[in-house]
Amino acid sequence: MLHFERWKIALIALVTLTGILFTIPNFLNKETLASVPAFLPSKQVNLGLDLRGGSYLLLRVETEGINKDRLQSQMNDVRRALRDAKVLYTGLGVQGDSIVVRITKQEDIEAAEKAIEALSTLIAGNVLTGSIGERDIAVAVDGTQITVTNTPAAILARAQSAIQQSMEIVRRRVDEMGTTEPVIQQQGLDRILVQVPGLDDPQRLIKILGQTAKLNFRLVDTSTTAQQALQTRVVPAGSEVLYMTESPDTPILVKRRIMVGGDSLKDAQPGFDSRTGEPVVNFSFDNTGGRQFGDVTRENVGRPFAIVLDDKVISAPVIREAILGGSGQISGNFTVQQANDLSILLRAGALPAPLTILEQRTVGASLGADSIRSGIIASIIGSVAVVIFMVASYGMFGVFANIALIVNVFLILGALSLLQATLTLPGIAGIILTIGTAVDANVLIYERIREELRSGKTVIAALDAGYNRALAPIIDANVTHFISAAVLFELGSGPVRGFAVTLAIGVLTSVFTAVTVNRLIVSTWVRRARPKSLVL
Amino acid sequence: MMRLKLVPDSTKIPFVRYRHLAVGLSFVVVIAAFAFMFTKGFNFGIDFKGGTVIEIATKEPANLTDLRSRLGKLELGEVQLQRFGDDHNVLIRVGASTDITEADAGDKIVNKVKAELGSEVEYRRIESVGPQVSGELVKAATLAVIVSVLAMFVYIWFRFEWQFGLGAVLSIVHDVMATILVFSVFQLEFNLTTIAALLTIVGYSMNDTVVVFDRIRENLRKYKKMDLGELIDLSLNETLSRTIMTSVTTLIALFALFIFGGEVIRSFTFAMIFGILIGTYSSIYVAAPVLMAIGITRDWSITQLTRAKNNAGK
Numbered sequence: 001m002l003h004f005e006r007w008k009i010a011l012i013a014l015v016t017l018t019g020i021l022f023t024i025p026n027f028l029n030k031e032t033l034a035s036v037p038a039f040l041p042s043k044q045v046n047l048g049l050d051l052r053g054g055s056y057l058l059l060r061v062e063t064e065g066i067n068k069d070r071l072q073s074q075m076n077d078v079r080r081a082l083r084d085a086k087v088l089y090t091g092l093g094v095q096g097d098s099i100v101v102r103i104t105k106q107e108d109i110e111a112a113e114k115a116i117e118a119l120s121t122l123i124a125g126n127v128l129t130g131s132i133g134e135r136d137i138a139v140a141v142d143g144t145q146i147t148v149t150n151t152p153a154a155i156l157a158r159a160q161s162a163i164q165q166s167m168e169i170v171r172r173r174v175d176e177m178g179t180t181e182p183v184i185q186q187q188g189l190d191r192i193l194v195q196v197p198g199l200d201d202p203q204r205l206i207k208i209l210g211q212t213a214k215l216n217f218r219l220v221d222t223s224t225t226a227q228q229a230l231q232t233r234v235v236p237a238g239s240e241v242l243y244m245t246e247s248p249d250t251p252i253l254v255k256r257r258i259m260v261g262g263d264s265l266k267d268a269q270p271g272f273d274s275r276t277g278e279p280v281v282n283f284s285f286d287n288t289g290g291r292q293f294g295d296v297t298r299e300n301v302g303r304p305f306a307i308v309l310d311d312k313v314i315s316a317p318v319i320r321e322a323i324l325g326g327s328g329q330i331s332g333n334f335t336v337q338q339a340n341d342l343s344i345l346l347r348a349g350a351l352p353a354p355l356t357i358l359e360q361r362t363v364g365a366s367l368g369a370d371s372i373r374s375g376i377i378a379s380i381i382g383s384v385a386v387v388i389f390m391v392a393s394y395g396m397f398g399v400f401a402n403i404a405l406i407v408n409v410f411l412i413l414g415a416l417s418l419l420q421a422t423l424t425l426p427g428i429a430g431i432i433l434t435i436g437t438a439v440d441a442n443v444l445i446y447e448r449i450r451e452e453l454r455s456g457k458t459v460i461a462a463l464d465a466g467y468n469r470a471l472a473p474i475i476d477a478n479v480t481h482f483i484s485a486a487v488l489f490e491l492g493s494g495p496v497r498g499f500a501v502t503l504a505i506g507v508l509t510s511v512f513t514a515v516t517v518n519r520l521i522v523s524t525w526v527r528r529a530r531p532k533s534l535v536l
Numbered sequence: 537m538m539r540l541k542l543v544p545d546s547t548k549i550p551f552v553r554y555r556h557l558a559v560g561l562s563f564v565v566v567i568a569a570f571a572f573m574f575t576k577g578f579n580f581g582i583d584f585k586g587g588t589v590i591e592i593a594t595k596e597p598a599n600l601t602d603l604r605s606r607l608g609k610l611e612l613g614e615v616q617l618q619r620f621g622d623d624h625n626v627l628i629r630v631g632a633s634t635d636i637t638e639a640d641a642g643d644k645i646v647n648k649v650k651a652e653l654g655s656e657v658e659y660r661r662i663e664s665v666g667p668q669v670s671g672e673l674v675k676a677a678t679l680a681v682i683v684s685v686l687a688m689f690v691y692i693w694f695r696f697e698w699q700f701g702l703g704a705v706l707s708i709v710h711d712v713m714a715t716i717l718v719f720s721v722f723q724l725e726f727n728l729t730t731i732a733a734l735l736t737i738v739g740y741s742m743n744d745t746v747v748v749f750d751r752i753r754e755n756l757r758k759y760k761k762m763d764l765g766e767l768i769d770l771s772l773n774e775t776l777s778r779t780i781m782t783s784v785t786t787l788i789a790l791f792a793l794f795i796f797g798g799e800v801i802r803s804f805t806f807a808m809i810f811g812i813l814i815g816t817y818s819s820i821y822v823a824a825p826v827l828m829a830i831g832i833t834r835d836w837s838i839t840q841l842t843r844a845k846n847n848a849g850k
Contacts, residue, residue, distance in 0.1 A: 050800075058669060202662065203650065206643050357643060358666045367591065367660040367800075374798035382792030386785050392540035393781065426729060429793055429801055433736065433808070436789030437743070440782040444747065447778040454545065473750040476695055477743035483687045484739030488732055491680035496732045503736070535539075 004520060012520055015512070016407050022414035045416045048424035050495050051372050053365035054197035055205060058358045061166045061190045063159040066353050067097065067150065070158065074137070075099050077119050078148060085115040099148040106144065113141055116148060123157045159190065162352040167192055170355075172348035173208050191358070202362040204341070212310050212354050213345040215262030217293065219255045220304040220316050226251035245312045246333055252313050254306045259296040264289025268346035270339040273331060279339035280331040283346060290326025298322035307332075309342075361494070375428035382432045383409070390439055394446050397536055400525070401442035404518040408438050411509040412502065421505070424498030434506030440477065441514030445470040450536050459534045463526065467519055474515060482507045542784065543777040551772045551820060552765040555828065558821035562710050569717035576720050581727030582663060584677070586670040588630040588642035590649055591661035597623035603653075610648050621799035625660070642666070677731040681712065684735050688742050696749055703826035704745050707818040711741045714814045715807060729804040737811030740786070744779060744819035751775050752827065764832065768824045783816045 022041045025033055036042045049056050071094045078099055082089050088104040089112070103112050120135040136154035140147045167184060170192055174182045183195040199205060221239040229235045230251055238257065244250045268283040285293055297305075297319050306316045307330055314332040334342065363371075387405065390398035412431055416423055449466030457465065482504060489500035582589055592598075600617050603626060607615050614631035630645050642664030650659070665673075685708055693701035712734055719726050751771040759767060787809060794805040 060668075200659075203643065203647055210643075356666075357664075359669045360643065360646075360662065360664045362659075362662040364658065364660045366593070366658065371798055371800060374796055378793045378796035378798075381796055382789040385788045385792060389540070389785060389788060393542075395539060425798075425801055426732060426804065429797065429804065432789045432793050432797075433786070436786035437740070437782070439785050440743070443778050443781045443785070447775075447781070450545075450777075451774065469754075473747045476746040476750060479691060480688060480742035480746060481739040483691060484684050484735045484742075487680050487684040487687065488735045491676050492728070492732065496728050499729075499732050 004523060009520065012516055016411070016517065019407065019411035019414035019509075022417045023410045026413060026417060041417070043417050043420060045413065046420050046422045047368075047372075048422045048427065048495060048498050049195060049197060049361070049368075050363050050425045051368045051375075051423065052197055053200065053363050053368035054195065055199045055202040055360065055362040056494060057194040057196075057202070057206065057209070057360050058187070059170070059192045059194065059209065059355045060358050061159075061163050061192065062354045062356055063162050063190060066158055066162050067155060070150065071097070071099060074119070074148065074150075078116055081115040081119055082112060085111050087112045087115065097149060101146050101148075103144050103146060109141060109144065109146070112146060113139055116146060123151075123154050163190055163192070165352045166355065169349050169351050170194060170209060173344060174205070176344040176348055177205065177208065192355070198365065199362070200364055202360055204337075206357060206360065208341055208344060209355055210357065211345060212351045213262070213348070214311075214350045215265070215307070215309050215346060216258040217260045217296075218258055218306050218308055219296075219300060220306050221253040221255050222303065224253065226253040229253055242306070242308065242311055242313050244316075245309070245314050248312075252306065252316060254308065254313065259305065260285065260289050260293045262346065262350055264292070265346055268343040270336070270343045271329075273329070276331075278331060279334045279336045280329050281334070281339050281343045281346065282327065282329050283343075284327035287326070290324075293326065293328070294322060294324040298324075371425045375425060379428060379432050379435070383435050386435055386439060390442075394442075394536060396525075397442075397446055397522070400518055400521045401439055401446075401514070403521055404442065404513040405435065405438055407517050408506075408509050408513040409435065411513065412505050415505045415509065416502070419505075421501045422498050423502070424495040426495045427498035427502040430499045430502030430506060434503065434510060437481070438506065438510035438514055441470075441474045441510060442518055444474055444477075445515075445518070446536060449534075453534060453536065459531050460526070462534070463522065467515075471515070474511065478507050478511050541777075542780050547773045547776055548769075549773055549776070550769055551824070552769045552828065555821065555825040559825050562818075562822055565717060566710060566713045569713040569720070572717055572720035576723070578716075578720055578726040579723040581725045581730075582629075582665045582670070583728040584670055584674050584726065585631070586665050586667045588628075588645045588664040589661070590628040590630075590646065590659065590663075591620055592626050592628065592653065592657040593624050593660050594626065594657050595624075598626045600626065603628075606652055607649065610652055612645055612648065625799070673728060677728065680731060681734060681738075684738050685709065685712075688738065692742075692746070692749070695746075696753065697832065699827055699830050699832055700749050702830065703823040704742060704749070706826050707745055707815075707822035708738050708741055710818050710822045711737055711811060711814050714818075715811050718810055719807070724806070725803055727803075729801065730807055733804050733807035733811060736808055737815055740812055741815030741818055744782070744815055745823045747778065748772060748775050748819050748823065752824075756832070765828060768828060772820055772824060779816060779819065783812055786812050 022043070025036070025042050026044050028036070033042050033044070075092065075094055078101060079092060082092075082101070087108045090102045090104060092101040093099070101112075103109050116139050120137045120139070123134055123136050134151055134153045136151060136157075138149050138151055140149070163186060167186060171182075171184045174184065174194060174196060179196045179199060181197055183193070185193045187193045194205075194209070196202075196205065221236055223236055226241050229239075229241055235241060235253070239253050239255050241251045242254050244252060264285050266284050266286045266289075268281055271280055271282045272278065273280045284290075301319050301321060304316045304318045307314045314330060317331075330342070383405070387402045390401050390405075392398070394401065409431070412434065415421075445466050448470045449462050452462035452465045453459075485500045485504040485507060489497055489504065492500055598619070600619070604615075604617050607617070607628065612630050616629040616631075618627045618629070619625065620627040628649065630642070630649075646662055646664065685705060688708060689701045689705045692704045715734060715737060718724070719730065724730075748771060751774055752768060755762070755767050755771050755774075759770075762770070790805055790809045790812065794802060794809060797805060
């Protein structure tokens, strides 16, 4: 027990110093930190949103709608393919998850099948799902009826790409809001986790993320009025009734055909109308979009067109002249913030699928600061009380245990900084709990030494037996703690996971400090003092 | 030198003699826990039930009656108001009503509340959990408790014998049920951090039990002819000082957290404090009596001894 090889002492000292070195940056302010030389650690503990304040959102990408949209456009493809192949057909339509068409002439069936087959493409293969070489649609012929279905692999691939794309759009929108260090991650199959530190108004973020932001420009159908269409329940073919964003009760009849889509937008910026001074959004198209917009406006001078965002009409101005410059202006009685938010949405692009919010948690900066303060106060008071209690119970050996305890706290903080794990309020609770339980190993050892002394052993023999025999229960006891921390880590999210992390780190470091560091201190003391008797 | 000694040097408390009383008491607790679970149920937080929680801070001491009537007319469904910590902080809970929370996780509720209360109050915390996530959290939490109990059983079985494993598991189940009982009786909020506390209690209770078991195993080798009851008593007395010391240091730390750690984690700390107390009791009065009841094959201690010797020689 007394003997420590030199390399072991060096190793213990090295681990301890490393722990302290990695902890120091947490006590420095930003300016000092910036001047720390690069070879020294400068990472601070990553504070969780519950401590620094900020918003946490869990979103779900509603991929179900994608296939419906897809079926519609595939139906148009089928129609074109059959027309090009000069095949006569009836009853082309979507039934459930498939497109069904009846071929009029028996002899055309083979040609029809071929024409439709030609529409299929190879899907981007995925090694993991084994979908390499699969095609996106399957064509089945039953008598004169042809059924076209999307393969499961294609549906999956489309959902995955929608999620990837959504992540990208979400990232752009969050970035456009001028936030710092947002975290955007995919979670599970179809979820996106958004964490924005320092954001105190999550409702604006939710509003921005909650919009699909599909923008398009369409002509207003003037053949009849919307009121009449609603009353007679006869909506002209190729048109639909939409409502105005400003006054949700006002219907307007809009053609389904899209003149120019929002994907042709190159830029959008908030601004003010030069005449009225009201907030507007100035936009510009890319080349193709600009040409299309120019063509349509030239052909429809004098007619109104609708600016449609997510199936709601922002405004429906009359085209006064052909707009050839590829740029324009959207006005709709916006506030400055609305104009700002709309241009963010237009710049970032449309989501491929709607997002729903599954969970939102926001902590204000003041509550976070309060939590840090009370966490620190509780830690200090708890530690001091434990330290006093240990000295009262074990005298000098209590001091030895306390030194180990302090090293332990440094190691925990150092490990958290090094691993860049997130420290949460329950995480602070985990550290305090660890302070309480870390001395357990020393208690086990000391109680054992007491027993051995009582049984009449010499000091050295009692110390030796104490450390050796207490080791098995120490390991067992800490493994059980570690198991519960590991399970908790797997289960938990956010704050609870932070608790599991500090608990697990605390178990590892406390075994090292309470057993190894403490033993080194005691053995050094024994060698120096050479005690004949020991009262513990 | 003066020493603080919570437990005298040599105690001879006849723990085993009172075991029937203790086992009876534990049975009552577990049965009562089940009874309460199915009749009174729990005061589930939004993690498990879904819904919205908004913590506000008012400039003047909050007038709950006024707030209640203002929020009441918003027709949000079930609204509860409660002081949180001091006079200025109020917790607003809105239950998960099906039409509102389904798609937007309470965002409409939050917007309505914000529109009503405006900027005269500070919004310290806004949390909303939709029904989909809360359902998953219930599943994950239940699974976590079961998995950790099983993992403990396997570990103890591996380190000791199955009798010990069973004793350990019964003592954990006892601790979990007792904590659950308290949460149900007093209708304390049961949320995700409560599960974290439960798992910590499981780990802690196991820790205590393992130390006692370790000593029983050691004494089984040392006193081959001693009556099992006597031997368990001896082991419990020998480890009593440590059991109490560790409970006290842990409780000191937890009380500091309970008093100074703030309102947000108070129920979390409370659960842990209760669990430590019950865990200390159960490692003495649940785990050991189970060993008494099922008995231990003592021949086993010989093979364990040789294994231990081999290990020590390494």
